[in-house]
Amino acid sequence: MHRFDYLEPATLSEAVALLAQHGARARVLAGGTDLLTALKEGWERPDWVLSIGRVADLRYIRYDSRDGLRIGALATVREVETSPLVRKHYPVLAEAAGTLASVQIRNLATLAGNVCRASPSGDTLPALLVLDAEARLVGPSGERRVPLARFFVGPGRTVMEPTELLAELVLPPPRPGTGAHYIKHSLRRAMDLAVVGVAALVALDGETCVDARIALGAVxxxxxxxxxxxxxxxxxxxxxxxxxxxxxxxxxxxxxxxxVRGTAPYRRRMVHVLTRRCILRAAELAQSQGRLP
Amino acid sequence: MKRPVTLTINGERQEVAVEPWWTLLDVLREELGLTGAKKGCDRGDCGACTVLLDGKPVTSCMVLAVQADGRQVVTVEGLAAPGHLHPVQRAFVDYGAVQCGFCTPGMIMAAVALLNETPHPTEAEVRAALTGNLCRCTGYAKIVQAVMAAAQHGGAA
Incomplete structure (x- = not known):
């Protein structure tokens, strides 16, 4: 494993100050499931590893009907998958979270980490996109909110500055009459990356579609x-x-x-098949929601 | 530079001096002599190093020892008193769910974690809970049977 010095701030402002000081020579550690692999393989060779694991009050999932859902940077993928709040109000996100790796990895990996990793095939990202999620970033000059639709700029690359931390993900409250669905297509059913991932969200007013979101992963x-x-x-x-x-x-x-996971023509064809299935399933879910009292 | 960490391992407080880049798995095996957790892939893929961290199953190769400071760790050595078997271990023996044995401690820890949360799982739940544990010998059928049987006999720890 690559050798490094270790920093463990106790507060968010301390973390931001340390990151401002060490910047590009530091890497941020949250769940560690991506970073430890990169350190072991030598893909990343930082002088400093800055763990935010002990920063107070970053591990939460909160919901209210006016502001929506807030997921702190340390909330694990497993906590998102099993959260009664997420399952009730944003079931597609719980569904997508449950497709990531294994229980053991989901108990370590954070949702915010999956976003910061910015893999084209990141399992939770299509669902977050159709839910209009925003990232709240904090840095030395304050904070800003960036919609995930404008957050990713390339494989492993985001709009985040090296001195910024992702403090939380914010999802607007779901509008009534919506349904959403995610399909991960992978060669094996477990411990595999998506060949194609598709999420669709549909809002219906009676029979008419009044809003729609479609997001594609790994293509x-x-x-x-x-x-x-x-x-x-x-x-x-x-x-x-x-x-x-x-x-x-x-x-x-x-x-x-x-x-290695699929050819470009195969992936394009699967986008078609899975998008159609996802839209029809999302519409079914929207209709059944509309029938609830 | 090494730094001291305090781990509660199988109920016993232990102080260890660790380098920041040492994983929990390496500290368990190399510093503390607890070789039940196995190093298979060392990349979080195979599950052979599964332990319970604050009660939750994790791949200990994907945790730095410094991250585990102050936390509770249970390894396969801590499931039952010496000379005794946990009901899940007993079921693995009874159902022939072990061949080469390398995946077995991780498999058992993942199964124990499942039964602690879900004492009466469906077969699908057992298979889902074990997706992160690779076995190259058994074909999984007897492992799943063993976990189902342990659940019937009250396998929760």
Missing amino acids: APTPIRALAAEEQLVGRPITPDAAEAAADLAQAAARPITD
């Missing part, structure tokens, strides 16, 4: 929204034909590569 340098496909759905009922037309547009938005 571009970053997780992406399929905006043209979303627009195609709005203003009409979600029929199999409408889902098919949106799937065409999602497929056109994908820019996959060929790698």
Whole structure:
């Protein structure tokens, strides 16, 4: 393992100050499941590892109907997966969290870490995108909020400065009559990365789709929204034909590569298949929600 | 530079001086002589190093020892008194769920963690709980049978 000095601040302001001091020579440790691998392999060779694990009050999942959901930087993927609040108000996020690696890894890995890692195939990222999640970043000159739709800039690269920390993820309250679904397509059902991941969210007013979100994973340098496909759905009922037309547009938005997990043409085709399935399932869920008292 | 950490391991407080880059797994095995947790992949993929950290199953190769400072660790050595077996261990013996044995301690720790949370799991829940534990010998069938049987006989620790 690469050797480093270890910093363990107790407060967020102390963490921000240390990061400002060491900047690009430091790497931030939260859950550690990505960073430890990088340190063992020598992909990362920082002088300092700055653990935020003991920073007070970063480990929470809070919800209220006006402000929505707030997930602190230290909330684990397993806590998100099993949180009654998440399962009730944002079931697609719990569903996506449950597809990441194993229970053992989910007990360590943080949701914020999965976001900061910015892998194109990150399991929770399509779901966070369709839920309009925002990252609250803190740095030496204060804080800012960045929608995840503008957060990722390339594989492993985000808009975060080396001196910034992701303090929490914020999700707006779900609007009534929405349904959302995530499908992870992988070669094995466990301990595997997505070949393609698709999330869809549909809001219905009666039979008419009034809002839609579609996000694609592992088919571009970053997780992406399929905006043209979303627009195609709005203003009409979600029929199999409408889902098919949106799937065409999602497929056109994908820019996959060929790698060990799948070829580019296969990935494009799977974007089509999974987008159609995801939209129809999300619409079913929206309808059943609409029927609740 | 080494720094002291205090770990409560199998109920006993231990002070160890560790380098910041040492993993919990390496400290258990090399410093404390607890070789039940195995180093398989050392990348969090195989689950052979699974221990309970504050009651939750984790891959101890993916935890720095300094991160575990002040926390509770249970390894396979701590499941039962010397000369005795935990019900999950007993079921693994009875059902022939062990072949080469390398995955067994991690498998047992993951199963114990499941039964602590979900004393009467479905077979699907057992399989989901063990997805992070690779076995190259058994084909998993007898492992799953053993965990189901342990659950019937009150396998929660």
